[in-house]
Amino acid sequence: MAKAVKKKESKPFFKFIKWFWILFVVGIISVVLIFLLASMNAFGELPDFERLENPQTNLASQIISSDGELLGKYYFEDNRTDVAYEQLPKHLVDALVATEDARYFEHSGIDARGTLRAFFYLGKKGGASTISQQLAKQLFTGQAARGWQRYTQKIKEWVIATRLERQYTKEEIIAMYFNIYDFGNNADGIRSASRIYFGKEPKDLDVKESAMLVGMFKNSSLYNPTPKRNPEGTLNRRNVVLAQMAKYGYITQKEKDSLQKTPLSLNFSPENHKEGLATYFRMYLQGFMSDWAKKNPKPALKGERDKWNLFLDGLKIYTTIDSRMQKNAEVAVERHMTKLQAEFFVQNTPERNKTAPFLDLNKDEVNRILERGMKTSDRWRSMKRNGKSEKEIRAAFKKPIPMKVFSWTTKTKNKDTVMSPLDSIRYHKSFLRTAMMSMEPQTGHVKAWVGGINYKYFQYDNVYSGSRQAGSTFKPFVYAAAIDQLRLSPCDSIMDTQHCIAAGKHGNTDAWCPKNSDGKYSGEMMTLKKALAKSVNSVTAKLIDEVGPAPVVQMAKKLGITKELPEVPSIALGTADMSVYEMVGAYGAFANQGVYVKPVMVTRIEDKNGTVLYEYTPETRDVMSKDVAYAVVNLMEGVTNEGSGARLRSGSSNAKFYKEVMTGHPYELSNPIAGKTGTTQNQSDGWFMGMVPNLVTGVWVGGEDRATHFRSIRYGQGATMALPIWGMYMKANYADKDLGISDKAFTKPKNLSINVDCAKVRKEMQQDQRVDDDIEDLDF
Structure with missing residues (x-):
């Protein structure tokens, strides 16, 4: 009886064990089956080996400076x-x-x-x-x-x-x-x-x-x-x-x-596209990369895009920009333009100028400028796309609304205000713009690029896309052609008197009689070196008359100027439009002993795995002999020693403006510097081109519209508008010894055939004069 009870009690236990193992085995089989079904895509497609090896993640492309810093990125949604x-x-x-x-x-x-x-x-x-x-x-x-x-x-x-x-x-x-x-x-x-x-x-x-x-x-x-x-x-x-x-x-x-x-x-x-370092350069680079991608197909894997996508493919773009020099350039621009703009506002109050910020225009001309600004604005295009009528759009442009506008006076450069969109167009046109580019002449490597004052509000790049009259910064091309063709030297002299080129000569339709900037002529014999230092128009006119406009145009084209230049004498005074990009490249040939090197911005492009996709090849050509190039450099050294660029030596001037802008002597640069200032008609454009042996830098300052300018030459000249940016930039560069900016003399060619020692020439002439006087005094 006891045995029967024991047997009866053991049955549930064995039943439990049995079901436990059944459930365990079924569970194991179920898990295996589930994994098997999942691996067979029963629950949806799984990535294959190739996708596991190369998962599709969107990678931002990186812009890397020559000193290894990250300048910025290109991305859509995934940075x-x-x-x-x-x-x-x-x-x-x-x-x-x-x-x-x-x-x-x-x-x-x-x-x-x-x-x-x-x-x-x-x-x-x-x-x-x-x-x-x-x-x-x-x-x-x-x-x-x-x-x-x-x-x-x-x-x-x-x-x-x-x-x-x-x-x-x-x-x-x-x-x-x-x-x-x-x-x-x-x-x-x-x-x-x-x-x-x-x-x-x-x-x-x-x-x-x-x-x-x-x-x-x-x-x-x-x-x-x-x-x-x-x-x-x-x-x-x-x-x-x-x-x-x-x-x-x-x-x-x-x-x-x-x-x-x-x-x-x-x-x-x-991090975004409108802020950070080198914003204008990054936007130029975007266009460069777009062109490159069109010409270079992508070796795509299965399921990938067959074209390179700058915003998704994680490219590494190695540039020539030096982040330290770029920062120095941007700081110099901000320091100077803040003060210059403040003075411009003082001179263009409604009481002083009823058409502010424009000068020399009537009401109808001002309205045409504002009309053009309105129709080319993003707001106009957006409303047009949304089906708004022109009447509705115009009404909207006249209605005051809360908005942010640009301001130099706030830390963020934003100012909250209430203003109509039409008034905001006029307001933003009152700001002077700038462009600056710095390049190593021996390699063409562009080290700094500032295309404007603030990319968020002013997105037009004035370095590459903008072109303005070059003014007197074009004169070195005339001098170079004259020295090359006529075998002149910086010490040769020409009389400073008004010179007219008759109608019909050199393609002139009318007689051309340019005046000096002050309207005066000394009537003295003047060396080419002094004439360029003082930017004497009469001497430049005589030179282009002698050499002819065609050789000057040919010289400019060899120096990388791509704009169409009319072969007429007036180009000698810089009436043609030039870009800062082209002007810096051209001046680089003078510093590089007559060899033009096309400016370079990108040295290498790699994919996300480090495979090299592009390496640049330098583009160079001989433009002039070493002797001619050195002679032109010597001419331009006179500009910074005794001409309009001489304030780089002391850092101050008699103008009250400089005493307000700077404290003490901000430049005090004693090393050899070659340069040229430029000022166009009505002070619409101010230029300064400055060179040391291993760095050429160009600066332009002006309004978006030519009618936006200073009333007087005191503030509107290149030496006031543009030169201070160059001076502050170079002083900051010299303070950083790791940059290796040269403070030495320009390389003098061996067996120089052109006489550049004007003091020696004067001494010899004085000796010859004394000999002539002695001969005249002899009693035969």
């Missing part, structure tokens, strides 16, 4: 630049593992313990997603689905995670995860996040900064440290990460307690 695992600090990786996946280095993509815990506690004690699974979601499955689709999506993430673990090392997966995540505020990936939130590279992050960024993985929209979002919540989340690091022994409890008391210490530096 992402990948970094290698080796570039990540150890504490950043530790923070990620401690917070997101403590057993990361122990599993193969799926954390069984975490999965079971999440299953039994329904996620209340933490989720089960590993770093590999989160990467799989970011790369291939996207945002979390709902309902049944979420379960199938999870299964796909498991499968992809295990494949990723087979395909990549643990370190590579971590690097990919950091690179793919969107940290908000255009901070796609860890490098952008480090730069935008802390102004540094990932390798330079400290522990608390790393903890904050890792804390954002939970929800970068919620845990966003910017003042307008959630700095307090972000701080709390960062402290949770620090606590996790202490829990797993990555930092001590003492370190945790100390770090949790610190503030976030942000250095928020947003």
Whole structure:
């Protein structure tokens, strides 16, 4: 009887064991089957080997300066630049593992313990997603689905995670995860996040900064440290990460307690296309890259684009721009233009000028300028696209609305105001514009490029796209042609008297009788060196009359001037329009012993893997002999020694303006400098071209419209409008010895055949005169 009871009691136990093994085996088979079905794309297409090897992530293209700094990026929505695992600090990786996946280095993509815990506690004690699974979601499955689709999506993430673990090392997966995540505020990936939130590279992050960024993985929209979002919540989340690091022994409890008391210490530096360093150059470069992409097909993999996309393909563009010199240039422009603009406003108040900011125009002419500005504005085009009638558009342009306008007086260069769009056009036309380019003449490498005063408000690039009358900066081309063709020297003399070129001569339709800038003539014999230093028009007119306009035009074209130049005598005074880009390239030939080198901005282009796609080939040509080039340089040295550029030596002038702008002597440059100022009719354009042996820099200042200008030559000349920018820029360059800007003399050719020592010539002439006098006194 007892045995029967025992047998009866053992039946349920064996039944339990039986069902346990049945369920266990079925569970195993089910899991295997689910994984098998998932791998066969039963729950949706999975990435194949090729896509796993080359996941499609949008990468921003980088613009890299010659000194290795990041100037900016091109991107649509994803401002992402990948970094290698080796570039990540150890504490950043530790923070990620401690917070997101403590057993990361122990599993193969799926954390069984975490999965079971999440299953039994329904996620209340933490989720089960590993770093590999989160990467799989970011790369291939996207945002979390709902309902049944979420379960199938999870299964796909498991499968992809295990494949990723087979395909990549643990370190590579971590690097990919950091690179793919969107940290908000255009901070796609860890490098952008480090730069935008802390102004540094990932390798330079400290522990608390790393903890904050890792804390954002939970929800970068919620845990966003910017003042307008959630700095307090972000701080709390960062402290949770620090606590996790202490829990797993990555930092001590003492370190945790100390770090949790610190503030976030942000250095928020947003990155966008309209701000940052070298904005105008970056926009020029965008056009350059677009042309390059059209001519260079992409060796695309399966499923990829067959054309290079500057905003998605992660190209590395190595440029000639030196970030230090670029910064010096932008600072010089801002310092000078702030003061110059203030003086312009003083002279163009409604009481002093009823048509301000325009001079010499009547009301109808002013209205035509504003009409043209209105019809070419983005606002007009946008309203036109939206089907608005012209009557509605015009009414909208006259209605005052809240807006931001440009201002030199605020730190952000923005000013909130209420103004009609039409008035805002007139307001912004009152600002003087500028262009500046700096180039190494021996290589053609462009070192600095400033196309305007503020790219956000004034997007027209005056370096490359803009062309304005060159004024007296064109005169060295005339002198070069005369020295080359007529074998003149800087010490040869011409009388300063008015010179007329008759109608019909050299293609003239009318007689041409140019005046000197002050309307006076000394009547004295004047050396070419003094004539160029004083920018004497009468001497330049006589030179082009002797040599003819055709050789001058030919000389200019050899020097890289592409504009159509009429072969008429008046071009000698710079009546033709030139760009700063072309003028700097042309002057570079004088500093480079007569060899023209086409300006270079891009030296190399690489794809995201470092494969070289483009390397530049220098474009050079001989334009003139070394002797002629040196003679012209010698002429232009006279400009900075005794002419309009002489203020570079002392840094001050008699003008009250300079005493207000500068304190003390801002330049005091004693090294050899060759240069030329230029001022056009009505003071519409001010130029300065300045050279030292290994750097040529051109500066232009003027209004968008030629009618926007100073009333007097005192403020409207090139020596006042443009030269100060060059002086401040060069002084800053010389202060940084690492830049290697030469302060030596220009290289003198061996066996120089052109006499440039005018003091010696004068001495010989005086001796000859004394001999002649002695002969006349002899009594035969």
